[in-house]
Amino acid sequence: xxxxxxxxSGLLVELDDLDAVQALHAALSDAPPEGVVDLVPAARTLLLxxxxxxxxxxxxxxxxxxxxxxRSVGGDxxxxxxxxxxxGADLAEVAALTxxxxxxxxxxxxxxxxxxxxxxxxxxxxxxxxxxxxxxxPRRSESRTKVPPGSVGLAGAFSGxxxxxxPGGWQLIGRTDLEVWRVDRDPxxxxxxxxxxxxxxxx
Amino acid sequence: MSCVEVLATGPLATxxxxxxxxxxxxxxxxxxxxxxxxxxxxxxxxxxxxxxxxIEVTFGGLVVRATRDLTAALTGAPCPITxxxxxxxxxxxxxxxxxxxxxxxxPDRGLRSYLAVRGGIAVxxxxxxxxxxxxxxxxxxxxxxxMTLPVGPPPRRFPQVDVAPVPACPDGEITLRVVFGPRxxxxxxxxxxxxxxxxxxxxxxxxxxxxxxxxxxxxRCRHDELPSEGMVAGxxxxxxxxxxxxxxxxxxxxxxxxxxxxxxxxxxxxxxxARPGQRIRFRS
Numbered sequence: 259x260x261x262x263x264x265x266x267s268g269l270l271v272e273l274d275d276l277d278a279v280q281a282l283h284a285a286l287s288d289a290p291p292e293g294v295v296d297l298v299p300a301a302r303t304l305l306l307x308x309x310x311x312x313x314x315x316x317x318x319x320x321x322x323x324x325x326x327x328x329r330s331v332g333g334d335x336x337x338x339x340x341x342x343x344x345x346g347a348d349l350a351e352v353a354a355l356t357x358x359x360x361x362x363x364x365x366x367x368x369x370x371x372x373x374x375x376x377x378x379x380x381x382x383x384x385x386x387x388x389x390x391x392x393x394x395x396p397r398r399s400e401s402r403t404k405v406p407p408g409s410v411g412l413a414g415a416f417s418g419x420x421x422x423x424x425p426g427g428w429q430l431i432g433r434t435d436l437e438v439w440r441v442d443r444d445p446x447x448x449x450x451x452x453x454x455x456x457x458x459x460x461x
Numbered sequence: 462m463s464c465v466e467v468l469a470t471g472p473l474a475t476x477x478x479x480x481x482x483x484x485x486x487x488x489x490x491x492x493x494x495x496x497x498x499x500x501x502x503x504x505x506x507x508x509x510x511x512x513x514x515x516i517e518v519t520f521g522g523l524v525v526r527a528t529r530d531l532t533a534a535l536t537g538a539p540c541p542i543t544x545x546x547x548x549x550x551x552x553x554x555x556x557x558x559x560x561x562x563x564x565x566x567x568p569d570r571g572l573r574s575y576l577a578v579r580g581g582i583a584v585x586x587x588x589x590x591x592x593x594x595x596x597x598x599x600x601x602x603x604x605x606x607x608m609t610l611p612v613g614p615p616p617r618r619f620p621q622v623d624v625a626p627v628p629a630c631p632d633g634e635i636t637l638r639v640v641f642g643p644r645x646x647x648x649x650x651x652x653x654x655x656x657x658x659x660x661x662x663x664x665x666x667x668x669x670x671x672x673x674x675x676x677x678x679x680x681r682c683r684h685d686e687l688p689s690e691g692m693v694a695g696x697x698x699x700x701x702x703x704x705x706x707x708x709x710x711x712x713x714x715x716x717x718x719x720x721x722x723x724x725x726x727x728x729x730x731x732x733x734x735a736r737p738g739q740r741i742r743f744r745s
Contacts, residue, residue, distance in 0.1 A: 262643035265723035268693040270643045283486075298485040298691025300715050305691025307485070310726040377488035378689060378715035381597050384488075422598070441587050441599065447487035 261319050266310040269318060272303050276375055276387055279304050281327035283451065291321040299376035299451060336453045341460045342410050346430035348398065352412060355395045363431065364459055366390045372417055372455040382421035382439025384449030389417055401427035408433045463529040463612040465578060467604045471522020474604040475593035476582050478514040484588060485714050492594035495669055495710045495733035496573050499537035502625055503577035506534035506554055508618040513581030514591035518574045521567040531557040531612065532579035532620065538571025538630055538734060553624040571630030571734040583613035596670045596711040634740040637728045641745060644719035652679040656721060657745045665737045669711040672735065678703035679721055689717040695724035709733055
């Protein structure tokens with residue numbers, strides 16, 4: 259565990275891997291130390307955003323070191339099932355990159371149980387971890403200026419669903435009608451950290 | 462109900478409050494007033510809670526009409542302000558009679574002004590806040606001519622002072638204090654000394670998300686890819702162009718380029734008032 263300061267506005271905690279990030283995020287979410295206004299989990303870091311008027315950074319560092327990481331992450335154990343039409347523009351490219359057939363890519367994607375590791379990029383976008391290692395692919399060398407909402411993609415070890423039209427560099431393998439983000443719904447995001455996700459093929 | 466009718470907006474006018482903290486896990490940033498000190502002052506002047514929603518005006522140009530008698534205050538970048546053609550003072554309590562037109566000119570210094578009305582702008586909150594997040598596309602739409610903004614019920618408190626003494630927005634070179642990190646070790650020693658010994662200029666490619674700066678390149682000593690990580694307002698992120706971007710209120714929740722240094726929280730309001738063409742020095 260390494261602490262990196264962001265002036266007086268943040269404390270970036272660098273951890274060994276995604277599991278450690280999730281465990282620390284879960285533990286700190288229950289009782290954030292005084293002066294911490296938000297927690298931003300990512301692949302290898304957890305950022306504690308601070309209120310500089312209330313935060314005592316040394317005390318917060320000590321509190322983070324003392325906290326017992328929690329293995330059972332949040333998300334109330336919810337399972338979200340995502341119906342997907344697998345006709346994405348990059349499906350053939352993903353097959354070529356992985357050495358699998360397109361059918362095998364779809365089978366691997368639907369047979370795994372994914373977990374939302376963290377959000378970011380856009381409201382309601384969840385980075386889904388826990389997929390099969392065969393599906394690890396690089397981002398597209400060129401980002402698209404417009405990715406349609408509901409696009410299902412792969413990048414690195416993650417899968418994700420675009421909540422709205424936006425630019426993006428993920429390899430697109432399919433699309434879903436499921437609205438993963440609606441501000442007039444409670445909760446607005448279906449894909450909150452800790453939520454489990456299964457993809458189901460529809461034709 | 463009292464309302465404010467929007468007649469003209471200038472380059473950009475949005476509703477802002479103190480934002481929506483606590484939602485980063487679902488990809489929602491804080492947003493809120495870019496110069497929160499000026500925003501809070503505007504609310505205090507009219508007797509509102511500091512977090513009541515007000516209008517953030519970028520580079521002047523806002524024209525509104527009051528449907529009923531209103532109490533208002535203008536803070537931040539000192540736009541010339543008239544009420545039915547008569548000059549009025551910024552940082553003071555303004556009585557706006559029903560039907561009167563309030564017109565803001567272009568400020569001669571600073572960038573963002575705040576027009577607060579007693580009772581606050583009462584548009585529907587989104588995820589607990591009335592702030593417009595231009596990056597995430599959350600909250601009310603930016604103001605447009607023809608829009609009508611409802612005003613909330615007056616608070617119990619009354620305005621306490623008529624005028625607030627406020628230091629002028631700097632119009633020359635500004636100095637912002639920074640602390641190196643969290644990723645200063647991704648940069649050469651030269652880059653670190655360049656950042657705090659050179660002058661950077663705010664480019665036109667700047668908005669509530671951040672300010673792109675022009676100036677000497679900040680060279681990296683590590684060229685591998687940084688896994689995306691959480692960002693704070695005030696972060697100086699260095700993309701492959703090797704020129705820094707200073708993140709403001711609507712900055713992305715996470716970013717994939719290293720942050721060489723972060724502007725201290727107390728200087729963020731000053732940063733939010735820097736206008737394109739203005740020069741910035743960073744001091745560690």
